[in-house]
Amino acid sequence: MKIFNYFGNYFSxxxxxxxxxxxxxxxxxxxxxxxxxxxxxxxxSNEIALKALIALFxxxxxxxxxxxxxxxAATPLIFAALGIAVGxxxxxxxxxxxxxxxxxxxxxxxxxxxxxxxxxxxxILILLVGALFGALYAFISGWLKATTGxxxxxxxxxxNLIAYRLLDFFLRIxxxxxxGRNDPISKSILDTAELPRILYFLDPNLRxxxxxxxAIFAVLIVYWLIFYTTIGYEFRAVGKNLxxxxxxxxxxxxxxxLAMSIAGLLAGLAGASQIAxxxxxxxxxxxAGIGFDAIAVxxxxxxxxxxxxxxxxxxxxxxxxxxxxxxxxxxxxxxxxVIQALIIIFIAAPVLIRKLFPWIFR
Amino acid sequence: xxxxxxxxxxxxxxxxxxxxTINSANAFTACQVTDVGGVDDKSFNxxxxxGVQDAVAKHGIDSKLLESKSETDYxxxxxxxxxxxxxxxxxxxxxxxxxxxNAAEANKDSKFTIIDFAYDPTVPNILGQxxxxxxxxxxxxxxxxxxxxxxxxxTFGGINIxxxxxxxxxxxxxxxxxxxVKGKNVQVLGWDPDAxxxxxxxxxxxxxxxxxxxxxxxxxxxxxxMPVAGPVGLGSASLADELGSDKLKIIGVDGxxxxxxxxxxxxxxxxxxxxxxVTVLSVIExxxxxxxxxxxxxxxxxxxxxxxxxxxxxxxxxxxxLASEVEALRKGIISGSIVMNK
Numbered sequence: 087m088k089i090f091n092y093f094g095n096y097f098s099x100x101x102x103x104x105x106x107x108x109x110x111x112x113x114x115x116x117x118x119x120x121x122x123x124x125x126x127x128x129x130x131s132n133e134i135a136l137k138a139l140i141a142l143f144x145x146x147x148x149x150x151x152x153x154x155x156x157x158x159a160a161t162p163l164i165f166a167a168l169g170i171a172v173g174x175x176x177x178x179x180x181x182x183x184x185x186x187x188x189x190x191x192x193x194x195x196x197x198x199x200x201x202x203x204x205x206x207x208x209x210i211l212i213l214l215v216g217a218l219f220g221a222l223y224a225f226i227s228g229w230l231k232a233t234t235g236x237x238x239x240x241x242x243x244x245x246n247l248i249a250y251r252l253l254d255f256f257l258r259i260x261x262x263x264x265x266g267r268n269d270p271i272s273k274s275i276l277d278t279a280e281l282p283r284i285l286y287f288l289d290p291n292l293r294x295x296x297x298x299x300x301a302i303f304a305v306l307i308v309y310w311l312i313f314y315t316t317i318g319y320e321f322r323a324v325g326k327n328l329x330x331x332x333x334x335x336x337x338x339x340x341x342x343x344l345a346m347s348i349a350g351l352l353a354g355l356a357g358a359s360q361i362a363x364x365x366x367x368x369x370x371x372x373x374a375g376i377g378f379d380a381i382a383v384x385x386x387x388x389x390x391x392x393x394x395x396x397x398x399x400x401x402x403x404x405x406x407x408x409x410x411x412x413x414x415x416x417x418x419x420x421x422x423x424v425i426q427a428l429i430i431i432f433i434a435a436p437v438l439i440r441k442l443f444p445w446i447f448r
Numbered sequence: 449x450x451x452x453x454x455x456x457x458x459x460x461x462x463x464x465x466x467x468x469t470i471n472s473a474n475a476f477t478a479c480q481v482t483d484v485g486g487v488d489d490k491s492f493n494x495x496x497x498x499g500v501q502d503a504v505a506k507h508g509i510d511s512k513l514l515e516s517k518s519e520t521d522y523x524x525x526x527x528x529x530x531x532x533x534x535x536x537x538x539x540x541x542x543x544x545x546x547x548x549x550n551a552a553e554a555n556k557d558s559k560f561t562i563i564d565f566a567y568d569p570t571v572p573n574i575l576g577q578x579x580x581x582x583x584x585x586x587x588x589x590x591x592x593x594x595x596x597x598x599x600x601x602x603t604f605g606g607i608n609i610x611x612x613x614x615x616x617x618x619x620x621x622x623x624x625x626x627x628x629v630k631g632k633n634v635q636v637l638g639w640d641p642d643a644x645x646x647x648x649x650x651x652x653x654x655x656x657x658x659x660x661x662x663x664x665x666x667x668x669x670x671x672x673x674m675p676v677a678g679p680v681g682l683g684s685a686s687l688a689d690e691l692g693s694d695k696l697k698i699i700g701v702d703g704x705x706x707x708x709x710x711x712x713x714x715x716x717x718x719x720x721x722x723x724x725x726v727t728v729l730s731v732i733e734x735x736x737x738x739x740x741x742x743x744x745x746x747x748x749x750x751x752x753x754x755x756x757x758x759x760x761x762x763x764x765x766x767x768x769x770l771a772s773e774v775e776a777l778r779k780g781i782i783s784g785s786i787v788m789n790k
Contacts, residue, residue, distance in 0.1 A: 155524055268608040269609040364523075371519045374520045376515075
């Protein structure tokens with residue numbers, strides 16, 4: 087029965103400290119431990135495993151440049167996972183962040199190289215348009231669900247596939263494609279549209295950019311939206327019990343469309359901040375699976391905005407640390423994928439964590 | 449028990465390992481950043497990595513490897529290698545061109561080499577390695593035209609970029625040359641060297657695409673296919689393996705695929721070799737001996753940087769007459785008496 091209690095509480099705002107902090111932390115530690123055990127079982131020496139562990143920490147938080155890389159990788163994950171978390175609150179499982187990132191990023195690129203505008207205005211515009219296109223793309227799924235009942239899991243997956251092909255198509259349009267290239271690659275955005283690097287004064291190679299600060303701001307906004315506004319209340323009500331909320335005068339259709347659009351808006355921002363802060367141009371693989379990793383981040387963050395912030399930073403740390411792990415210990419990056427997957431398994435089975443570490447829950 | 453032992457050994461080794469991890473490059477270290485597709489792609493990345501491993505075996509140097517999972521990895525991966533204190537950093541692939549240039553300009557003391565990219569103007573701390581693969585593919589095209597029973601051969605690429613289309617150009621020109629010499633009309637599907645348009649999977653990792661594209665070409669009558677997309681081509685080979693090599697033959701690219709994929713060696717007519725392993729090894733040696741300088745090196749038939757593999761299992765399909773014609777063509781291209789694009 088415990089598990090039913092657990093799911094009953096899942097979408098409420100009464101998450102205890104245990105649920106949003108302790109379980110994720112122990113899930114992560116356990117996953118890293120099992121990952122290293124896997125290394126040893128598969129024939130690596132203890133020394134390699136220890137080296138890998140040290141590299142994982144050193145590469146993620148061991149120096150200014152490691153922290154910068156961690157936060158750079160975390161930024162788009164936080165944006166997109168926030169969107170997915172909003173969907174969770176309203177009972178929607180949005181698999182479409184990847185497609186929404188692509189649309190948002192694509193729109194951002196076009197704005198980025200097409201207009202000559204002053205620095206600050208151009209930057210605001212690129213982010214707003216990116217967010218808008220992400221929202222419009224997610225709106226399609228929300229609208230289909232609200233009007234026809236089409237399940238959002240199916241429609242968002244299908245829209246992802248359409249987004250991939252749309253991107254291929256757009257990158258071949260001569261006015262978008264980079265001059266002198268036959269392969270699908272867009273022109274580069276202008277300097278005025280770039281998100282400035284926030285640690286530029288320390289070292290120009292530190293990549294962490296203003297998008298991270300905007301992501302923290304977005305966390306606060308979403309927190310306020312979900313827990314302190316009528317709209318947020320409606321999201322949570324519809325997420326808990328659609329029929330009951332209809333009975334009490336909430337329009338589920340409008341709520342679903344709105345929640346989906348906000349989810350897309352945040353994913354679109356993820357795409358725009360990748361373009362404006364890191365990449366500067368679009369290529370067929372620029373979304374890099376962020377939209378899928380973000381689902382894991384939203385789950386690890388227990389669909390709570392603050393949880394998502396920390397989960398995003400943790401996943402960023404795994405990406406940056408994994409890189410160091412391959413460089414220093416010669417351990418394949420694939421181990422990081424294994425660790426991420428293990429984290430998700432433990433998060434999905436919190437009872438397991440409670441059984442394994444009973445003393446921390448007393 | 450095991451865990452206790454692990455802890456015991458670990459705590460003792462801790463301090464030493466910590467230092468080793470952070471401050472790892474004492475010996476000469478060659479570092480490679482691969483493109484997406486992975487280091488075990490039996491083709492592009494693997495051939496370049498073999499050059500590093502050869503250097504390790506020959507000179508006892510250290511090596512480091514980072515595999516790119518997506519294009520967003522290029523820049524941070526290259527930076528990680530700079531921070532790891534590598535003596536030479538090998539960037540594998542045209543798509544890394546921009547990121548490598550940025551990294552080289554930000555770290556003028558580090559030495560880089562990149563495969564498939566030539567900078568104009570050149571960068572003093574990057575050595576671009578480019579390959580005249582069209583010369584070798586020309587020979588493969590000629591052989592294919594001679595061996596094909598249906599009179600139709602096909603090719604497809606990964607992405608429409610010069611290092612890929614170079615193969616396809618040469619292949620199509622080789623077939624054209626055969627038609628001219630023999631008065632035949634063998635067709636090439638999948639690439640038009642004049643319009644620069646053709647079939648592309650738009651990725652370098654989906655073996656499913658490799659199978660599907662080969663199937664399409666086969667359905668259109670092609671009995672020899674040259675996939676120019678790294679590991680994607682392994683999907684084409686699996687189709688050929690199912691159909692049998694009398695129905696569909698494959699031409700490998702980059703390395704000799706009968707060696708990298710011995711389980712299906714009966715389907716490979718030949719491979720268009722792009723000997724990145726040789727050039728990577730020689731770049732590492734030049735850095736080690738201090739003779740490294742930035743610029744461009746071009747691998748050709750003449751200097752052995754490109755070539756075609758032996759016909760191996762399918763040598764019975766290639767008549768001795770055809771084989772000697774190919775050998776004559778090779779000499780003709782080197783001497784300049786054969787102009788490919790005519």
